[in-house]
Amino acid sequence: MSRTLVLVRHGQSDWNLKNLFTGWKDPDLTEKGVEEAMDAGRRLKAAGLTFDIAFTSELSRAQRTLTLALDELGQPDLETIRHVALNERDYGDLSGLNKDDARAKWGEEQVHIWRRSYDVPPPGGESLKDTGARVWPYYIHDILPKVMNDGTVLVAAHGNSLRAMVMALDGLTGEEIVGQEIATGVPIVYRLNADTSVAEKTVLEG
Numbered sequence: 001m002s003r004t005l006v007l008v009r010h011g012q013s014d015w016n017l018k019n020l021f022t023g024w025k026d027p028d029l030t031e032k033g034v035e036e037a038m039d040a041g042r043r044l045k046a047a048g049l050t051f052d053i054a055f056t057s058e059l060s061r062a063q064r065t066l067t068l069a070l071d072e073l074g075q076p077d078l079e080t081i082r083h084v085a086l087n088e089r090d091y092g093d094l095s096g097l098n099k100d101d102a103r104a105k106w107g108e109e110q111v112h113i114w115r116r117s118y119d120v121p122p123p124g125g126e127s128l129k130d131t132g133a134r135v136w137p138y139y140i141h142d143i144l145p146k147v148m149n150d151g152t153v154l155v156a157a158h159g160n161s162l163r164a165m166v167m168a169l170d171g172l173t174g175e176e177i178v179g180q181e182i183a184t185g186v187p188i189v190y191r192l193n194a195d196t197s198v199a200e201k202t203v204l205e206g
């Protein structure tokens with residue numbers, strides 16, 4: 001009986017470092033991001049976890065994080081499924097803009113609403129609710145059955161696709177999710193009950 005699901009956000013990307021809205025753009029990891037990804041693998045190993053399957057997005061920063069973590073873990077050949085449903089929220093017209101420049105132009109509050117609210121989309125992009133509308137069905141139909149089949153499953157994805165998953169797993173409301181941040185390279189381990197509810201949640205912090 002495993003029923004274990006581990007979520008990990010990709011390590012720091014070039015555009016995280018440059019403070020740019022990224023969304024579906026595809027920058028690589030920075031050196032720090034590579035270290036964070038390897039560190040995630042070491043933390044998973046230290047926790048005694050070995051995986052049956054991994055899921056990731058179609059974006060390089062999540063895929064590379066997964067590869068680096070699996071190398072550290074000693075599971076470089078683990079079966080991996082890549083799917084667009086796990087991509088970062090589409091930041092629309094904000095993609096490529098500097099986050100401080102955006103605050104100067106539209107105001108701190110408006111930018112915070114675009115970045116953290118549940119149902120207000122950035123111009124031309126996806127709200128967290130829109131992101132959830134593709135993440136949740138994928139979780140239910142593709143990821144959860146692997147977990148419930150006594151599996152130990154790793155998901156390497158993005159700040160907002162993982163916020164959508166955490167919202168569902170933790171049963172958070174649209175107001176409660178506003179305060180939730182997902183740290184880069186810090187694995188979140190869920191053990192599920194037989195009814196798919198969460199039995200235990202552990203964050204593998206330093």
Ligand SMILES: O=C(O)[C@H](O)COP(=O)(O)O
Pocket residue numbers: 020021022023024088091115158159160
């Ligand atoms: O797409 C991005 O810019 C980041 O990956 C997440 O950005 P956020 O912290 O603004 O949600």
